[in-house]
Amino acid sequence: MSYVRDNGLERARRRRERRSLAILTLCALLVIGSVVFAATFMSQPSKPKAGECPSGTTTSLPPQATFPVNVYNAGGPKGAAGDAADALRTYDFNVGTVSNDPYKKKISNVGEIRFGPGGAQNAKKYVEPRVPGAKLVQDGRDGAGVDVVVGPQFPTLEKAAEKPSASPSCS
Numbered sequence: 001m002s003y004v005r006d007n008g009l010e011r012a013r014r015r016r017e018r019r020s021l022a023i024l025t026l027c028a029l030l031v032i033g034s035v036v037f038a039a040t041f042m043s044q045p046s047k048p049k050a051g052e053c054p055s056g057t058t059t060s061l062p063p064q065a066t067f068p069v070n071v072y073n074a075g076g077p078k079g080a081a082g083d084a085a086d087a088l089r090t091y092d093f094n095v096g097t098v099s100n101d102p103y104k105k106k107i108s109n110v111g112e113i114r115f116g117p118g119g120a121q122n123a124k125k126y127v128e129p130r131v132p133g134a135k136l137v138q139d140g141r142d143g144a145g146v147d148v149v150v151g152p153q154f155p156t157l158e159k160a161a162e163k164p165s166a167s168p169s170c171s
Contacts, residue, residue: 062092064126067119067144069093074101075108076150084131084150087157091130096145107151110134114149116141130157 069088073081085098101107110133115123123136123146131148132155 064122065092065094067094067122067146068096069127070097070099070145070147071095072097072099072101072147072149074103074111074149075106075152076111076154077152080150080154084148084154084157087159088130088148090160092160093126093130101149105149107149108153109151110153110155111151112137112147112149114139114141114147115145116143118142118144119146122146 071081071085071088081098081100085095089095111131113123113127113131113134114137116139119141120138122144127146127148128134128136133153134148
């Protein structure tokens with residue numbers, strides 16, 4: 001009888017050892033997996049999730065976006081000021097007011113680019129190349145703002161080609 005009793009106890013001991021070994025192996029795999037995950041997570045730079053804008057990148061504004069450009073219609077066809085404003089926006093201009101000419105002046109040529117002393121450089125350097133044939137007119141305004149006044153001979157402004165962006169939601 002001792003043979004049966006010894007054999008049963010021996011089998012139970014081996015079963016306990018196998019269970020312990022299985023649990024230890026499982027714990028070791030869990031620890032190794034956690035270490036690998038943590039190392040992978042910490043070693044790669046964080047990438048923005050879909051819909052998020054990366055905060056580390058700063059984009060400076062183009063020079064033409066740093067001053068306001070108002071677009072007025074003074075004798076051009078109906079909607080000409082809106083069309084001109086849309087075209088200027090594609091070139092990153094900071095378009096402000098789009099309306100009829102507040103001076104109620106009727107222009108018979110292409111149009112005018114109005115500016116004050118602070119906006120002379122902006123008008124000549126950035127606006128005049130986009131509005132060919134417009135007459136430069138310095139008025140007594142303060143600030144760097146520029147007005148584009150649309151006349152009946154105002155050309156249809158070409159829109160800028162669309163620029164590819166890294167993320168459509170980060171403009």
